[in-house]
Amino acid sequence: DQQVKQNSPSLSVQEGRISILNCDYTNSMFDYFLWYKKYPAEGPTFLISISSIKDKNEDGRFTVFLNKSAKHLSLHIVPSQPGDSAVYFCAASDYGGSQGNLIFGKGTKLSVKP
Amino acid sequence: KAGVTQTPRYLIKTRGQQVTLSCSPISGHRSVSWYQQTPGQGLQFLFEYFSETQRNKGNFPGRFSGRQFSNSRSEMNVSTLELGDSALYLCASSVRDSTYNEQFFGPGTRLTVL
Numbered sequence: 584d585q586q587v588k589q590n591s592p593s594l595s596v597q598e599g600r601i602s603i604l605n606c607d608y609t610n611s612m613f614d615y616f617l618w619y620k621k622y623p624a625e626g627p628t629f630l631i632s633i634s635s636i637k638d639k640n641e642d643g644r645f646t647v648f649l650n651k652s653a654k655h656l657s658l659h660i661v662p663s664q665p666g667d668s669a670v671y672f673c674a675a676s677d678y679g680g681s682q683g684n685l686i687f688g689k690g691t692k693l694s695v696k697p
Numbered sequence: 698k699a700g701v702t703q704t705p706r707y708l709i710k711t712r713g714q715q716v717t718l719s720c721s722p723i724s725g726h727r728s729v730s731w732y733q734q735t736p737g738q739g740l741q742f743l744f745e746y747f748s749e750t751q752r753n754k755g756n757f758p759g760r761f762s763g764r765q766f767s768n769s770r771s772e773m774n775v776s777t778l779e780l781g782d783s784a785l786y787l788c789a790s791s792v793r794d795s796t797y798n799e800q801f802f803g804p805g806t807r808l809t810v811l
Contacts, residue, residue: 615797626701626787626802627740634797672740684730684753685789685800687740 586610587675589688596695602660604691606673609654613675617685618647618658621670630671631658663695699724701790701803709809715776718806722769722790728752729771730800731763734785743786746771747793775808783810 588607596602604618614635619627633640633647633656640647646659660667670692674685702721710716722729730753731743742755746765763773769790775782785807789800 617799619802624804624807626703626789626804629799629801632797632799674740684742684745684755685732685740686742687732689739 584609585688586613587673587686587688589671589673589691591691592689593692593694596663596693598665598695598697599662602658602663602667602693602695604658604660604671604673604693606656606658606688607654608656608675610675610677610686611654612677613686615676616647616649616656617674617676618645619672619674619687620667621672621690627672660693663693665695665697668693668695701788701801703786703788703803703806705806706804707807707809709811710778711811712778712780714778715774716778716808717772717774718786718788718808720771720773720788720790720803722771722788723801726790726792726801727769728791728793728798728800729765729769730789730791731771731773732787732789733757734787734805735783740787743773778810780810783808 617632618630621627649656670690672690673688728747730745734740745753749765760776765771785805787805789802791798791800
């Protein structure tokens with residue numbers, strides 16, 4: 584059973600507009616959430632994270648929102664740039680329980696068109 | 698600071714053989730985790746090593762094993778290779794202290810089993 588779900592396999596956005604990538608989770612023990620970006624033939628690159636005690640974290644063009652009651656998080660990229668085109672993975676972990684392994688969603692392929 | 702390095706980058710083996718993959722974490726990182734990425738299953742956790750001890754293990758058969766050395770470098774071994782073991786194997790390192798830690802990934806080793 585998938586504990587972390589990214590229901591949109593792909594997303595296409597115009598350059599300069601906002602990209603919103605969504606992620607849902609089922610395990611209420613998760614207390615740390617991360618977003619990674621991955622280009623083909625490379626390992627995932629860490630983008631931004633959020634702990635369960637917060638509902639928003641911002642880093643430059645990237646903002647992650649966490650809605651614990653809905654077990655939902657989203658990544659906003661504003662403004663989107665063609666270089667943002669990649670596969671984005673949402674990941675979750677239960678660090679409070681020392682389960683430090685990451686549980687990944689299956690990814691959303693973002694295409695930003697010039 | 699140098700990133701996570703993995704060797705080799707590409708491997709071709711035949712069914713029944715065994716393979717050893719190597720990972721050097723970021724300097725100062727004591728935790729090394731291994732993940733398998735396949736098109737169908739996405740990124741799945743194999744195991745985590747911390748201070749030469751396996752701390753967590755994912756749901757993989759005993760043919761998959763690993764170890765960590767005193768300098769935090771890690772190896773994973775897959776014995777009696779099967780066609781389904783063809784995948785990108787990713788290593789990630791983190792500080793893994795008492796606070797939330799991001800995991801930083803290497804470029805991966807692409808294993809093809811013929």
